[in-house]
Amino acid sequence: MDRLPSRPTAPGSRLVVVGAHGGAGESTLAGLDPQWRAGGHAWPEAAGAGAVPVIVACRTHARGLTAARLAAQQWASGAVPSVHLLGLVAIDDAPGRLPKPLRDLLKVAAGGYPRLWRIPWSEAWRTGTDDPLASGPREARQLLGTLNNLTTP
Structure with a gap:
């Protein structure tokens, strides 16, 4: 029921x-790079041998962090063998500092992932934009560079 x-x-x-x-x-x-694809809230199954590089995205509200924790548990159980999980990207759901209960929940959720990246609140992303990379926070550009380094053969 709680599984992707x-x-x-x-x-x-x-x-x-x-x-x-x-x-x-x-x-x-997924719009940060033309070679990235949105998974449609589902784990990818590789057509051939080898694993698909994946990041999981969540918002930093309680529901989002709980869903990220459950996704990490699903991956760790071996239920998605064709996934090469690179990490979790937690996108702030509101401006400002996370309240302590959410910071604690983020620590728990992130513990199930090889890496954690945080993207701060972006008003431009909230209101919509044609180019999320140009209008987004600098952390999005840093994420792009890091992930392209991790996924370049």
């Missing part, structure tokens, strides 16, 4: 962004 489904994925994507829940920022993050 798996779906076959087309070959050729450098990275698949899996939203742990609706509104996670999956399509916004």
Whole structure:
């Protein structure tokens, strides 16, 4: 019930962004690079041998962080063997500092991932933009560089 489904994925994507829940920022993050693809809130299933590079996206509200924790548990259980999980991208759901209960929940959720990246609140992303990289926070550009380094053969 709390598990993400798996779906076959087309070959050729450098990275698949899996939203742990609706509104996670999956399509916004996938829009940072033309070789990245939004997973449609589902784990990718590789057509051939090898694993698909994946990041999980979530928002930093309680529902989002809980969904990210559950996705990490699903991955750790071995239920998605064709996934090469690179990490979690937590996108702030509001401006300002996270309240302590949410900071604690983020620590728990992030503990199930190889890496954690934080993206601060972006008013430009909230109101919509044609180019999420140009209008987004600098952390989005840093994420792009880091992930392209991790996924370049």
